Amino acid sequence: xxxxxxxxxxxxxxxxxxxxxxxxxxxxxxxxxxxxxxxxxxxxxxxxxxxxxxxxxxxxxxxxxxxxxxxxxxxxxxxxxxxxxxxxxxxxxxxxxxxxxxxxxxxxxxxxxxxxxxxxxxxxxxxxxxxxxxxxxxxxxxxxxxxxxxxxxxxxxxxxxxxxxxxxxxxxxxxxxxxxxxxxxxxxxxxxxxxxxxxxxxxxxxxxxxxxxxxxxxxxxxxxxxxxxxxxxxxxxxxxxxxxxxxxxxxxxxxxxxxxxxxxxxxxxxxxxxxxxxxxxxxxxxxxxxxxxxxxxxxxxxxxxxxxxxxxxxxxxxxxxxxxxxxxxxxxxxxxxxxxxxxxxxxxxxxxxxxxxxxxxxxxxxxxxxxxxxxxxxxxxxxxxxxxxxxxxxxxxxxxxxxxxxxxxxxxxxxxxxxxxxxxxxxxxxxxxxxxxxxxxxxxxxxxxxxxxxxxxxxxxxxxxxxxxxxxxxxxxxxxxxxxxxxxxxxxxxxxxxxxxxxxxxxxxxxxxxxxxxxxxxxxxxxxxxxxxxxxxxxxxxxxxxxxxxxxxxxxxxxxxxxxxxxxxxxxxxxxxxxxxxxxxxxxxxxxxxxxxxxxxxxxxxxxxxxxxxxxxxxxxxxxxxxxxxxxxxxxxxxxxxxxxxxxxxxxxxxxxxxxxxxxxxxxxxxxxxxxxxxxxxxxxxxxxxxxxxxxxxxxxxxxxxxxxxxxxxxxxxxxxxxxxxxxxxxxxxxxxxxxxxxxxxxxxxxxxxxxxxxxxxxxxxxxxxxxxxxxxxxxxxxxxxxxxxxxxxxxxxxxxxxxxxxxxxxxxxxxxxxxxxxxxxxxxxxxxxxxxxxxxxxxxxxxxxxxxxxxxxxxxxxxxxxxxxxxxxxxxxxxxxxxxxxxxxxxxxxxxxxxxxxxxxxxxxxxxxxxxxxxxxxxxxxxxxxxxxxxxxxxxxxxxx
Numbered sequence: 001x002x003x004x005x006x007x008x009x010x011x012x013x014x015x016x017x018x019x020x021x022x023x024x025x026x027x028x029x030x031x032x033x034x035x036x037x038x039x040x041x042x043x044x045x046x047x048x049x050x051x052x053x054x055x056x057x058x059x060x061x062x063x064x065x066x067x068x069x070x071x072x073x074x075x076x077x078x079x080x081x082x083x084x085x086x087x088x089x090x091x092x093x094x095x096x097x098x099x100x101x102x103x104x105x106x107x108x109x110x111x112x113x114x115x116x117x118x119x120x121x122x123x124x125x126x127x128x129x130x131x132x133x134x135x136x137x138x139x140x141x142x143x144x145x146x147x148x149x150x151x152x153x154x155x156x157x158x159x160x161x162x163x164x165x166x167x168x169x170x171x172x173x174x175x176x177x178x179x180x181x182x183x184x185x186x187x188x189x190x191x192x193x194x195x196x197x198x199x200x201x202x203x204x205x206x207x208x209x210x211x212x213x214x215x216x217x218x219x220x221x222x223x224x225x226x227x228x229x230x231x232x233x234x235x236x237x238x239x240x241x242x243x244x245x246x247x248x249x250x251x252x253x254x255x256x257x258x259x260x261x262x263x264x265x266x267x268x269x270x271x272x273x274x275x276x277x278x279x280x281x282x283x284x285x286x287x288x289x290x291x292x293x294x295x296x297x298x299x300x301x302x303x304x305x306x307x308x309x310x311x312x313x314x315x316x317x318x319x320x321x322x323x324x325x326x327x328x329x330x331x332x333x334x335x336x337x338x339x340x341x342x343x344x345x346x347x348x349x350x351x352x353x354x355x356x357x358x359x360x361x362x363x364x365x366x367x368x369x370x371x372x373x374x375x376x377x378x379x380x381x382x383x384x385x386x387x388x389x390x391x392x393x394x395x396x397x398x399x400x401x402x403x404x405x406x407x408x409x410x411x412x413x414x415x416x417x418x419x420x421x422x423x424x425x426x427x428x429x430x431x432x433x434x435x436x437x438x439x440x441x442x443x444x445x446x447x448x449x450x451x452x453x454x455x456x457x458x459x460x461x462x463x464x465x466x467x468x469x470x471x472x473x474x475x476x477x478x479x480x481x482x483x484x485x486x487x488x489x490x491x492x493x494x495x496x497x498x499x500x501x502x503x504x505x506x507x508x509x510x511x512x513x514x515x516x517x518x519x520x521x522x523x524x525x526x527x528x529x530x531x532x533x534x535x536x537x538x539x540x541x542x543x544x545x546x547x548x549x550x551x552x553x554x555x556x557x558x559x560x561x562x563x564x565x566x567x568x569x570x571x572x573x574x575x576x577x578x579x580x581x582x583x584x585x586x587x588x589x590x591x592x593x594x595x596x597x598x599x600x601x602x603x604x605x606x607x608x609x610x611x612x613x614x615x616x617x618x619x620x621x622x623x624x625x626x627x628x629x630x631x632x633x634x635x636x637x638x639x640x641x642x643x644x645x646x647x648x649x650x651x652x653x654x655x656x657x658x659x660x661x662x663x664x665x666x667x668x669x670x671x672x673x674x675x676x677x678x679x680x681x682x683x684x685x686x687x688x689x690x691x692x693x694x695x696x697x698x699x700x701x702x703x704x705x706x707x708x709x710x711x712x713x714x715x716x717x718x719x720x721x722x723x724x725x726x727x728x729x730x731x732x733x734x735x736x737x738x739x740x741x742x743x744x745x746x747x748x749x750x751x752x753x754x755x756x757x758x759x760x761x762x763x764x765x766x767x768x769x770x771x772x773x774x775x776x777x778x779x780x781x782x783x784x785x786x787x788x789x790x791x792x793x794x795x796x797x798x799x800x801x802x803x804x805x806x807x808x809x810x811x812x813x814x815x816x817x818x819x820x821x822x823x824x825x826x827x828x829x830x831x832x833x834x835x836x837x838x839x840x841x842x843x844x845x846x847x848x849x850x851x852x853x854x855x856x857x858x859x860x861x862x863x864x865x866x867x868x869x870x871x872x873x874x875x876x877x878x879x880x881x882x883x884x885x886x887x888x889x890x891x892x893x894x895x896x897x898x899x900x901x902x903x904x905x906x907x908x909x910x911x912x913x914x915x916x917x918x919x920x921x922x923x924x925x926x927x928x929x930x931x932x933x934x935x936x937x938x939x940x941x942x943x944x945x946x
Contacts, residue, residue, distance in 0.1 A: 005065045006044050009087070013047070016057050021048040021092070026588075027595035030576055031569035032090055035072070036551045038400045038451070039080035039487050040536035043070075043088035050094045052170060052258040058089055059256070060174035062517060070519045071252040073111055073143035076135040076552045078403055079486025080534075081147070081251040081522045089256075091142055093562045094899075097259075100125070106165050108261040111142025114556060119267075120875045127264040130158030133482070134385040137613065138553045145260050147484040148225050148249035152384070153304040153339070155440050156223055158265050161231070161248045168259040169247065172513050179240045180261065196239045198511050202504060203242050206233040212500050219497075223407045223442045223481035225249050227493045227523060228505045246508060251484050252519045254512040268341040270348045273377035274355075274370040279363045280332035281309055281421070281434070285414035287336060287362045288438040292410045294358060295439070301351045304439060306337040306384050309421075311433030312446075315387065315394060321379050325366070333365055336438065337384055339377070340370075348372065386615030387435050387446070394547075395448040397540045401549045402449050402460075406471045407442040407481035416475050420445065423470065427463040442481040451535040461532055472496035487534070490525035541578040544623045545571045547616055554610035554620070559881035559897030564599035567610035567620035573600060574623070601627060603893050605883035606769055607849035628771030637774075640767060644775040648759040651724045658698030658725065661691070665729060689888035694923040696916065699726035701738040703754045710751035714829075715790045716741065717755055717783075719802040720762045721916045728920075732929040737916070741801055744938045748833040753796065755786035763800075765808040769884055780812040787817055794818060799825050801932065803914040804884075807850035822914045822933050823856045826863055834941035836866045843936065844872040844908035846922055848915045849879045863933065864912070867940045874904035882921035898925035912936050 002010055002024055014022055023029060023046040032046045049055050062069045070084035073091050095112035104125040109118055115136035119128045131144050132151035139149060150159040166180035175191060178184040189196060206212055213234055220231040232245035247254055278284040284307055294300045310333050317326045340355060342348035352370045359368060371377050395401055408416040417434065424432040424447070432447035450456045471477045472495055479489045479496050494502040509516070509524045521530065540546050548571045555566040565573070573596055580589035601624060608621030632640075643650050668676070670693045681688045701723050718738050726736045735743070745752055755761060761783045768776030787809075791798055794816045800806040806821035813819070820828070845864045847857040864871040881887070881897025902925060905911065911928035912935070913919050919930035 002044060005067055009061060009065055009067055010045060012061055013058060017047060017049075017054050021050075022046070023048075025595060027573060027592060027599060029088075031565055031572055032072070032075075032088055033083055034536070034550060034569070034572045035075035035077055035080070035082040036549075037078050037080040037083070037486065037488070038402055038449075038536050039083060039534045041083040041085040041534055043084045044086060046088045046090060048090045048092040050092050052168070052176070055089060055170050055256050055258065056174050056176065058087070059170060059172060062087060063173050063515070066515055066517065068517045068520050070522075071142070071146070071256055073140035073146075074114070074135075074138050074552055074555065075143075076139045077143060077147060077251075077486065078405070078483045079480065079488035081484050081486035081519065082143070083534075084519070091140065105264060106261050107264055108259055109141045110259050111140055111257055113141050115139055115141065115144055117875065118262075122264055123267065125264075126267050126269065128267040129262050130154045130163035130265050131160050135551070135553065138551075138556055141260060142257050145248055145257055146250060146252050148229065148482070149484075150223060150437075150482045152306055152381075152437055155437070156220070160260075160262070161229060161245060163263045163265065164244060164248060165261040165263050167244045167247060167257060167261070169244070170256040170258055172255070172515070172518050176258070177243075179244045185240055195511060196243075199242060200239050202507055202511070203233045203236075203239075206230065206504060209500065212504070215498070215501065218476070219478065222409060222478060223437070223440050224478040225482055225484050226478050226480040226489055226496055227485060227501070228508050230497075230501060230504060233504070246512075249484065251486065251522050253509060253523050254518065268343060270342045270345050270372075271339060271377065272348055272352055272370045272372045273337060273339045273380050274368060275380050276336045276338060276359065276368050277329065277364055277366045278334050278336065279365055281307075281334040281417055282414045283363055284334040284336050285417050285438070287359060289410055289413055290358060291338075291355075292439055292441075300354050300358060301340050301342065302338060302355065302439065303341045304337070304339040304437070307435055307438035307443065308335045308337065308384065308387065309434040310334060311431065312387055312435045315433060316383055319383060321383065329365065337380055338370075339381075345372075384435070387433070396450075397546045398452065398538060399448040399450045400536065400538055401446060403444050403446045403483070404467065405436075405442070405444050405481050405483040406467070407440060407478040408471070408475050409477060410441045412475050413438070413441050416470070416477070417443065419470060420467075423463065423466050427459060427466070429463065437481075440481070441477070452537060457532060457535070461529075464531065468492045468495055485523045487521060487525065487530050489531070490521070490523055491528045491530045493523070537579070539575050539579045539582070541571070541574040542623055542626065544626060545574070545618055545620060548614075548618050551615075553615065554613045554618070557609045557613045557878045559605045559607065559609075559879040559883075560603045560893055562899070563893060563896035564603045567614075567618075570600050570604065570620055570623065571618075574627075600624075601631075603890055605849075605879055605881050605886060605893060605897075607879040607883060609849045609852060609879045612853055625769060625771055625773075629773055630771070632771050637772070640770075640772040640775045644762075644767060644772075644778055647720070647762055647779070651720055651759065654724050655698030655700065658696060661695060662697040662729065665693070665695075670729070686889075689885075690891040692920065692924050693730055694728045694920050696725035696728050696920070698724060699736055699738075701736070703758065705742070707746065707751055710749060712748075712750050713753055713796045714745060714750045715753045715755065715787060715796050715798040716745065717758070717761070717787065717798060717800045719800060719805040719916075720766075721805075722801050723759070725916055728923070728929075730923070730929060731931075733931055733935055737801060737932050737934065740932075740938055741799075741934055744830070744934055744941075745799075747938070747941070747943055748830050749943070750829075753790050755783075755790040757786065761786055763805040763808040764812065765804060766884065768808070777812075780808070783809065784813045784815060784817070787813075787819075788815060791817060797825070797829065801914075801934070802916060803848045803850040803854070803856075804917075807854055810854070821851065821854070821856070823851060823860045823863055824854075826933070826937055827859055830937060830941070831866070833944055834937070835944045836937075836941050838867060838869050839940055840869050841909045842870040842872060842907050843868045843910045843912060844874065844905045844926075844928070845933070846874070846877065846880065846911070846913040846918065846930065848913060848918050851914060852878070860914075860933075864936075867936050868910075872905060872908050874901060876900040876904060880918045880921050882918050884917055887917065887921045894921040894925070898922065901925045902927065910936065 033042045068086040072082040091111045097110040099108045133149040229249045340351045429447040436443040604624040606621040606624045611619040762779040764776035764780035798819045803821040881893040887894040911930040912933040922930040
């Protein structure tokens, strides 16, 4: 219940902002109050904003009522800077406008685009943005700029500070400023003249203070995000340049970033990487120092050097992608992952030779080998990016994974690193590991911590104080190199920077935010124990997800990420429910369970695409299926069993129903039926399924046709969907998929075999996805036996015409059957028998979740490029959200997941996928007729002359 000024705020803000975007309930405030850090605050109000106007309204009102606000983008930040116990402003995933300059030298970005999305936009021009954090697939531009997040290659030369062109800002009082617009700056001079004078005064004082100036220059020669960007005070004369560069790394404590314009950087395509194993960490660090000095002297070209100590290698040595020999290394071996990029392949070869020569003097335990193979070096970097979450996968349940982020001057790197390892031993953090951007002297060290025990908290405090003294005092390094100060290091800024610099930072904060309303407690915090307060627990909830560290890498892939909850948020809520139940607080747990039903269960597509983005493969879709199974009543279970046992009759009933609906459609027409169906759905409060003109008609297939006895045989199992659902009223193709597939297989010279009693067969997915595990297994086992018999125990390949069914079969069957879905079957079998001729017309493809999880996305693109000269692959569509039948029962999930599809496919003439149900939603949201890729293959091929 809101009280006092918060109730006043809610009453007033809900007049100008849609109430559906304002949350005060327990579930949403908890879910959005969680970021990737080990701190937690629960906001009283959460507001999802789509526009700068909404942010302006919020800030105006909050300033008037003197209520604090915190800005949050993706919530991948690790130091506690994206949480609040007051008002949390979340930049929704629709706050994503962008503009590329005509010369491609600049890109303007709104805050909700991820770094990877920005790079996808620029890829066509061989450009990218400078910052490259490991979380770039998830981290949003607003957070990347506000934290001055860097990464593996950008160092300090291409980070947000160095590549900033201009900004659009909203200040605490609602004032807006565009630093690229002279009119906007003139207006700001009139309204904020005293502000600019004081800012200039602070800058001049800093420049005149030789000791302070020297300290700033020294500290920003290495990575540093501890405190404010004081280098802005000495790097620039223009007050607007000083102002906007202070915003970089300010973590939402000075202003809101409405838009940032970056200078783009070259994205060199010729790359090579090497994973080099040194005898120990000292030898590796000495190699890093030599590489750094040689690069600075322009003697070699090296773009990134990432260190992984033996503990880090051990955490990922069981990854199937890692070579077996790593397991045999002794406890001292340390790896460097080195990348070099060039303007041409010839130049790259030269650079590789120079690097090999430079590294010859160092003792390595394996031969140095640089690879130019994209798949190979991509795998190296994927492993490196997954090191932090990988620790979470092996930690004890209930403990927290902590990642610290320091930087040392390069000349003391080896000595400082050895001492850091000694601190691990001193404080008994025996599992701690070190990795990071060694070329910049920037190391992350990771360890696990139990915050539920007071003695453990004291141990953590003692350890952190030793780290602070070692890094900041003894070696004059940075306590935060790229992860931001947050709450984590706010108590230690004065220790690192000294009193004079810290006073300057406080003056900056007071100037921008005199009432201390913007993200209070972050960066400037006089509480010397701030790092020990509001610690987040990670209680056990379900072994399917207990290893989650709430990093948020999963969120961009989730079809419900802008509608209800994300995978991370579902896990957060389930953890809280389990905690409450364990504590005996059953009534409150029931409140969460009631709220979770729609947001957590009903609108989860259970597509499991989140597992493909998760570094430790956590599958929140499996959690959803588990929870759905728990809710099944005995009556519902009996009905599901009856359906499974009478599947042939069930499908016939579905055919009759679809034929009836299509007959009504023909009589009434699209607009009339749409209106009637919508009215009935509203009356039923959503219990009646949605009707769409793309609803297929009911069909029967004919498997009795003449064919020759041929040497090449294939078992064709048409999915129950494709045995029952045909073309829709807007279809642009002439044949049903079954008939088309038969024709295509015959063209390729295959004799087709069908499993016996096919009318009753099903892969089991319609049951298991809803939690009916037993019924799903019955159907799966039944199908497996039928396919074994038809394929002569696996002698013949088996084709299924829907990817989701194929994925289910592969996952469930324990036999040696070789089962194909359309993409892989086409590439492995059809390409051998058919000659492809590309059409000169644009097509678009949609890779289903199942295909993505089977590793077929790139293969689908390859196949599509064999068929057309122009292939459009929508970048902002992952799972379509149709989820079997959920597109009919919860169409808002499909709507949300495909909200960008129409714009991204507007140039396409034809559209293809590999799942009938997905194609229904895709067609509706694009106004294209999506069909199986087999239609296109048939169109562009003819039989080869063998």
